[in-house]
Amino acid sequence: MTNVDTDQIIPKQFLKLIQKTGYGGFLFYDWRFDRAGNPKKDFVLNEPKYRERQVLLTRDNFGCGSSREHAVWALYDYGIRVVIASSFADIFYNNCFKKGLLPIHLSQDEIDYLFDLEKNDDAVIEISLANQTISISEKIIDFDIDLTRKKILLEGIDEIGYTLSFSDQILNYEKAFKVADYNKFLGKN
């Protein structure tokens, strides 16, 4: 499918929690369950062979719409660790790295190949972030990822702590830059 939006990934009625966990049961809720709350047979995640899968394969513009990071939390909580798509919406893509979900961007042809492969047999794929490879028996598909983001995923860097190491530069900016003038209209603190 193309254009899977975050309202589908986690519908709004489940955004009311104040924690970051406990969303897995609501992943794709309206697609997974009918109005009585029974699993819909024709939805992919309800087929027994897909239930434990950790890799989600999809197409263009995955995660479009609302900025809700809950979409990432829901996928992760459900057990998904990698999303492979031909393109991602910007905010969703960004949010993935905050939780440790790996978004992999591949070409249309590579996505088609994976979909075909998936149809034919139960091939096992192995994904290595360190090597930036997807291995399927003999074949290897390389993928690109920004090195900062790769490092964040591999090492679990505390981003805020890292940013705070630049506190002096932030303070200097606040003192020096003209636009900071704006802020005097907001009162001091």
Place this chain on the structure above:
Amino acid sequence: MQKTLFDKIWDSHLIKDIDQNENADYPSGPSLIYIDRHLIHEVTSPQAFASLKQSGRKVRRPNLTIATTDHNVSTESRSLPIVDEVSKTQLETLSRNCKEFGITIYDIASPDQGIVHVIGPELGFTLPGTTIVCGDSHTSTHGAFGALAFGIGTSEVEHVLATQCLWLYKPKSFLINIEGNLRKRHAITSKDIILNIIRKIGTDGGNGMVLEYRGVAISGLSMEQRMTICNMSIEGGARAGLIAPDETTFNYLRGRRYAPTDSELDRMIEFWKSNLKSDENVKFDRVQTINVGELAPQISWGTNPSMVVDITDSVPSPEQFAKSDENKRKLAIRALEYMDLEPGTPMTDVHVDRVFIGSCTNSRLEDLMEASLVIKGRKVSTNVRAMVVPGSQKVKLQAEEIGLDQIFKDAGFEWRESGCSMCLGMNPDILLPGERCASTSNRNFEGRQGSGGRTHLVSPIMAAACAIEGHFVDVRDWL
């Protein structure tokens, strides 16, 4: 070097680039960008505060963040208790967090409460040339002032609270040149312009880019109309949309609570005038020209905001929509099924059950004034339940001062309290399964306004006319 307006705002907020020379581990690294303004609300902030507390960190500049409650507040009556316990917990959590960290909050008891993207501009919190973020994708709204404004996730909300900065990868620039003048005043609105743009560029046309809207059709728009356009930039995939500030912008700012005053304002205006526009010969990464001279009212038929036709068109067939793209064809088949529409049906034959006038896209005073133009002396169709939800308490008050509430009520509309309401149905305002709605909001995704609900995106005046007739109409015939 020639720069775009976006480049200029970016450069003036750049604290640090991480590049290969400094640290070989970060060859294509992000930039540390200063954030001038931060808006928060009850849904995407609780986890940010919780995590902040857990790590024993402080809010770096509490006066640069303001809070309001909008997503899950009831719009029925402010005097009734909140029935939903979980919503209540979120609202109370926000109040507690704001108190603990010294952040100003406009909660449901406040005369300044409203949708976060309505009150920011209203309070003069939104200023040209600033960087503005909020845990909400429609933060792009504030780009109407020539501010770089975009939605962020909850982890980034925490990052901004703790550091007043964000690590960002610089997006590309995309100029949307809007030529021609709108043909029929009132009947064709800025909502029609932006729906038409998304129809043309697609829901991912702006991915990884910041849009700049320009042209005579834009210069002629009021600030509120410009906000409608920038608001929906995200529906075209762009995190942000910009309009260079001009006299219309500066006049809007005068007398607003947090805006500079008198000589300070004059000094800022001089600065903005000389700094906040793209250089004449600058090259954008992408340019698209759209002529709105012949634009008809736009209406969505499907389940994403690019599935749009003219009001004079019929429901398209999957083949017409997809133009030989197989994935798009499948998407259209699914959308038609979900929307329960037959290809070939004239849009004006489609009947609705509900009408919603509101949301951060179209709930400001001018939107309500426009909508009221076609309902005076008329009645809402007996088959339709129609509601008007002002974007803020101030909009509501101003509308009541000029008697708009009475016009709506006399026609049979519900006149409600401010909030996000049925734009996303996180509150009691939802569509029932199968109900069809003419909505002035921004997203027609499956289930967006309520599980099984069917949304058609239109302008406020189209929504109002639709409430009267019970089906979609070409509002040009009415004016």
